[in-house]
Amino acid sequence: MDDDRSILATHGLCRDFQGFRAVNAVDLAVAEGTVHALVGPNGAGKTTLFNLLTGFLPPTAGRITFAGQDITGQPPERIAARGIARSFQVTSLFAQMGVRAHVELALQAREGLGRRFWRSENLMRRFSAPAQDILAEVGLADLAERPAGSLPYGQKRALELALALALDPRLLLLDEPTAGMGLEDVDRTVALIARIRKGRTVVMVEHNMTVVGSLADTVTVLQRGEVLVTGPYEQVRSDPRVVEAYLGADVA
Ligand SMILES: Nc1ncnc2c1ncn2[C@@H]1O[C@H](COP(=O)(O)OP(=O)(O)OP(=O)(O)O)[C@@H](O)[C@H]1O
Numbered sequence: 001m002d003d004d005r006s007i008l009a010t011h012g013l014c015r016d017f018q019g020f021r022a023v024n025a026v027d028l029a030v031a032e033g034t035v036h037a038l039v040g041p042n043g044a045g046k047t048t049l050f051n052l053l054t055g056f057l058p059p060t061a062g063r064i065t066f067a068g069q070d071i072t073g074q075p076p077e078r079i080a081a082r083g084i085a086r087s088f089q090v091t092s093l094f095a096q097m098g099v100r101a102h103v104e105l106a107l108q109a110r111e112g113l114g115r116r117f118w119r120s121e122n123l124m125r126r127f128s129a130p131a132q133d134i135l136a137e138v139g140l141a142d143l144a145e146r147p148a149g150s151l152p153y154g155q156k157r158a159l160e161l162a163l164a165l166a167l168d169p170r171l172l173l174l175d176e177p178t179a180g181m182g183l184e185d186v187d188r189t190v191a192l193i194a195r196i197r198k199g200r201t202v203v204m205v206e207h208n209m210t211v212v213g214s215l216a217d218t219v220t221v222l223q224r225g226e227v228l229v230t231g232p233y234e235q236v237r238s239d240p241r242v243v244e245a246y247l248g249a250d251v252a
Helices: 046-052 076-081 099-110 122-136 152-164 183-196 209-213 233-239 240-251
Strands: 004-018 020-031 035-039 061-066 084-085 170-176 199-205 216-222 226-231
Touching: 004 046, 004 199, 004 233, 020 035, 020 046, 020 199, 020 216, 020 226, 035 209, 046 170, 046 199, 076 084, 084 233, 099 122, 099 152, 122 152, 152 170, 152 183, 152 240, 183 209, 209 233, 216 240, 226 233, 226 240
Parallel strands: 035 199, 035 216, 084 170, 170 199
Antiparallel strands: 004 020, 004 061, 216 226
């Protein structure tokens, strides 16, 4: 399954929860430089697969390789250190702390300077300019001094993306980047992902098919823990098996 261009691949990946197989023999091949979407009806196993890829859950069976190395069973911090970043959750933001200070902290974490230096004035100054550049990349340059807690929802999500970008990842994993957003924020987020994907590989779980259609080069549809079909968006959306899986889910 894994060809020369895959940066991330899974081989027969499985995950059980008390005898229930949530992810079943998944072979995934993510080509470097592409946006690869994971979709599927509720309960298909997308979040579980995402958690396996980031090391938040160990697999029951199977292997995961990243950039040619076996990363199966490694803890999240080791996987992150190899260049895989996942978007942070809004809840991980500190309400009182400034927007740029968040990015400075993430840059500091990447250099592995540890908590001893947390918020030391000199160090923060060193990270100010690169942090400001990252904020510009996600459209938050003008809000750098604002407390993170004062940002509207869409901009909090943009800040999460900035924190993932601060790790300068080769692979960016986005968990429902447009979840809970109104139309305007969805459009802004699509434009943002289209910009930041350059030079990177992106794997995203996404429910909104318009978003998937605008961004994804490859779509993998999961159903009951298994890969139903993988291919380009246009091909996948008209695949009768996919139509049936979604209609079935709607009826249910
Ligand atoms: N910790 C757990 N313990 C037991 N069962 C679990 C656990 N996590 C997930 N499952 C089950 O595994 C299956 C897949 O769940 P998962 O959350 O991965 O699906 P999903 O595709 O992300 O769904 P959604 O789109 O609703 O988020 C579901 O049947 C779910 O109930």
